[in-house]
């Protein structure tokens with residue numbers, strides 16, 4: 001249990017602006033962005049350890065100035081992140097706007113909480129709310145919503161954490177990661193520029209011949225909300241984590257991933273081929289463990305995940321296109337099948353089916369994505385993040401992150417995926433469950449591999 005006497009104290013809240021951004025930005029949101037307009041902020045945490053024996057100890061005092069200076073330089077490349085989402089009365093849709101003088105709110109805090117407990121990957125007793133003091137709130141009111149807020153928390157003699165709160169209508173996971181990597185690069189190399197692969201791309205030429213952006217915007221404008229106006233940018237209320245919720249982090253080593261793949265291959269022998277990517281087999285395994293843990297009674301079970309569309313649009317857009325460019329996909333399976341002897345094959349089949357048509361029909365049905373995103377009775381799981389982002393390569397000059405966490409999954413109910421901190425091709429997943437359920441999940445997750 002967390003020690004109630006340990007605390008995180010706010011030291012200052014400063015505003016960091018791009019150092020030389022002369023260009024004002026006004027990026028109209030596309031339908032990919034508007035889909036997330038009312039979503040709560042995506043909150044992530046990166047922990048960095050500074051070992052007492054390391055030569056970096058002497059530089060502990062320089063952490064904060066280095067991070068602030070490099071942030072300001074990084075924002076030169078990402079000025080919209082210092083801006084706000086607004087929805088002017090005369091605009092049919094919301095806009096991400098950056099004006100000179102806009103800045104990112106950066107909270108600086110100091111914590112005497114147990115750093116090692118917070119970064120432990122084997123701990124399934126970390127209360128969900130223990131990370132909350134380490135991530136900042138995002139400034140949101142009816143008229144505007146900040147794109148980004150940051151918090152740097154120092155753990156004297158141990159290390160520091162960077163907490164991020166990002167508006168999902170401003171950027172998706174890929175660009176949030178790109179921003180952090182650019183910041184880390186500039187900080188580590190004491191540079192003011194980044195290599196091309198870390199540069200965002202601002203051309204907004206996303207194909208939208210049927211004006212899905214207006215369909216989504218009108219959805220909000222026509223909603224019967226008890227708000228001063230339907231252009232309000234206040235997010236929908238998402239549930240707080242129930243009391244007794246804990247976080248768990250689980251590892252798929254490369255050997256475990258291969259074992260699942262082999263098992264599905266053997267069982268599928270006589271049938272058609274299926275998509276046996278790392279994403280597919282690990283998501284299937286985690287999904288089954290969750291369904292068993294939650295003792296789901298509904299007949300059909302759904303799993304929603306995002307697909308990066310950047311390379312899948314016609315014509316393709318830049319890999320570093322700034323904004324959102326993800327499409328929701330839903331895997332649907334019968335609970336009987338998922339819980340049965342061939343549950344893995346059933347789950348892999350369902351995910352494979354949901355992945356069909358990505359290269360030529362990616363936007364089919366996009367008019368209805370807004371409905372897909374609404375909570376539904378038989379929809380259970382939502383995948384956030386991706387192992388392909390290589391989060392653990394985000395090195396500000398003090399080494400790889402000791403731990404990464406998507407804090408906001410405790411409100412969205414998602415399960416997050418990232419690469420593993422060992423950098424060996426493994427995968428890490430994070431879940432938030434009630435304590436008893438977490439114990440059941442941990443046991444199922446471990447036992448499943450014994451049975452492979």
Ligand SMILES: CC(C)(COP(=O)(O)OP(=O)(O)OC[C@H]1O[C@@H](n2cnc3c(N)ncnc32)[C@H](O)[C@@H]1OP(=O)(O)O)[C@@H](O)C(=O)NCCC(=O)NCCSC(=O)CC(=O)O
Pocket residue numbers: 042172173174275276277278279280306307308309326355383384385386388
């Ligand atoms: C649709 C997918 C999930 C499907 O993934 P898959 O791995 O099954 O399929 P795939 O076609 O991408 O890859 C199949 C195999 O080819 C390999 N592969 C793919 N592209 C490659 C490339 N360019 N070079 C080399 N290899 C490549 C993969 O590593 C994989 O192998 P192997 O498996 O052996 O490695 C993914 O393509 C994708 O779009 N991922 C990103 C999703 C995303 O952006 N999520 C974040 C949402 S925003 C967010 O999270 C914020 C929030 O909402 O909270």
